[in-house]
Amino acid sequence: MPSDNTRPYVTLTFAQSIDAKIAGAGGRQLSLSGEESMKMTHWMRTMHDGILIGVGTAVNDNPQLNVRLLPFPAQNTHFRHYHHPRPIVLDPHLRLSPTCKLIDNAAKGVGVAPWVISAPPPKIEGFFASEDDDEKLQRWGARRDALQAAGATVILVEPETIHPDLPPATSNLSLRAVLRSLREKGIRSVMVEGGARVIQSFLSERLVDALIVTTAPVLVGRDGVGYGEGLEQIPSLEYIQTEFLGRDTVVALKLSS
Numbered sequence: 001m002p003s004d005n006t007r008p009y010v011t012l013t014f015a016q017s018i019d020a021k022i023a024g025a026g027g028r029q030l031s032l033s034g035e036e037s038m039k040m041t042h043w044m045r046t047m048h049d050g051i052l053i054g055v056g057t058a059v060n061d062n063p064q065l066n067v068r069l070l071p072f073p074a075q076n077t078h079f080r081h082y083h084h085p086r087p088i089v090l091d092p093h094l095r096l097s098p099t100c101k102l103i104d105n106a107a108k109g110v111g112v113a114p115w116v117i118s119a120p121p122p123k124i125e126g127f128f129a130s131e132d133d134d135e136k137l138q139r140w141g142a143r144r145d146a147l148q149a150a151g152a153t154v155i156l157v158e159p160e161t162i163h164p165d166l167p168p169a170t171s172n173l174s175l176r177a178v179l180r181s182l183r184e185k186g187i188r189s190v191m192v193e194g195g196a197r198v199i200q201s202f203l204s205e206r207l208v209d210a211l212i213v214t215t216a217p218v219l220v221g222r223d224g225v226g227y228g229e230g231l232e233q234i235p236s237l238e239y240i241q242t243e244f245l246g247r248d249t250v251v252a253l254k255l256s257s
């Protein structure tokens with residue numbers, strides 16, 4: 001559990017092959033999970049307030065992130081539909097398309113509209129200033145307006161700071177700032193689904209409460225996308241439980257304190 005109430009509970013979950021790849025060559029999306037473990041993923045989705053991915057996954061997979069695989073709720077109860085988690089996309093440069101499935105599904109009522117977390121390109125003074133800073137900001141503003149017009153909400157947080165004397169790096173957002181902002185907006189639990197860089201960041205920064213990994217009995221090979229190679233810090237893990245779902249193995253762990 002988070003030690004205080006300043007961030008949501010974080011469940012990091014993804015599917016991998018037995019050689020620890022989460023996608024194929026060039027990032028090709030793979031159906032690694034079998035039917036049973038995919039349904040488990042949708043059950044986990046409905047148990048969280050939010051579901052978070054990086055923009056790499058959003059652009060590559062055009063995912064839905066809803067709970068469409070769950071059985072129709074029992075009739076004649078007060079319970080008419082399952083809770084759809086709020087999709088949250090880490091997208092510093094606003095690459096998400098205003099016509100993506102996340103936005104389209106919300107318009108059709110089969111999901112809720114995404115929150116897109118971003119940071120405007122900084123206006124840098126002095127040595128690091130560049131002539132096209134204003135133009136970058138204008139283009140970012142135009143993309144923000146297009147996303148908001150389509151139904152997404154753009155939320156601003158600060159970018160990651162590599163060194164206090166350098167301008168902020170704009171390719172990554174500060175995960176602590178992201179989680180703090182989500183908690184302030186009422187998100188008490190978030191399921192992080194990937195992709196590779198986001199998995200690396202959450203693990204390296206030890207911002208994970210529960211880790212649920214589905215392993216499918218397939219090999220992808222060296223050209224597939226892994227996440228382990230880029231882990232800057234390796235947190236120690238505490239084993240909780242293993243379940244066998246169809247042909248897949250699902251392991252639950254938590255980070256040791």
Ligand SMILES: NC(=O)C1=CN([C@@H]2O[C@H](COP(=O)(O)OP(=O)(O)OC[C@H]3O[C@@H](n4cnc5c(N)ncnc54)[C@H](O)[C@@H]3O)[C@@H](O)[C@H]2O)C=CC1
Pocket residue numbers: 013014015016021022023024026027028029030032053054055056057058060061090091092093160171172173174175193194195196197198199201225
């Ligand atoms: N098997 C599985 O369970 C899953 C597989 N995938 C696969 O992962 C691949 C995408 O992975 P990536 O290209 O690594 O993209 P990604 O989805 O990890 O997004 C990375 C992007 O997020 C943004 N970002 C903002 N703040 C960040 C931070 N603090 N740390 C990291 N990223 C931050 C950056 O712009 C960065 O380029 C796809 O091939 C997709 O199919 C994605 C999700 C689950």
Ligand SMILES: Nc1nc(O)c(N)c(N[C@@H]2O[C@H](COP(=O)(O)O)[C@@H](O)[C@H]2O)n1
Pocket residue numbers: 014015029030031032033037038041053057061062063064065066193194214
């Ligand atoms: N649990 C799981 N198993 C797989 O085999 C996967 N490829 C993924 N990928 C994640 O799920 C997203 C797709 O969700 P929708 O089916 O579009 O709702 C994908 O973008 C990854 O985040 N997960």
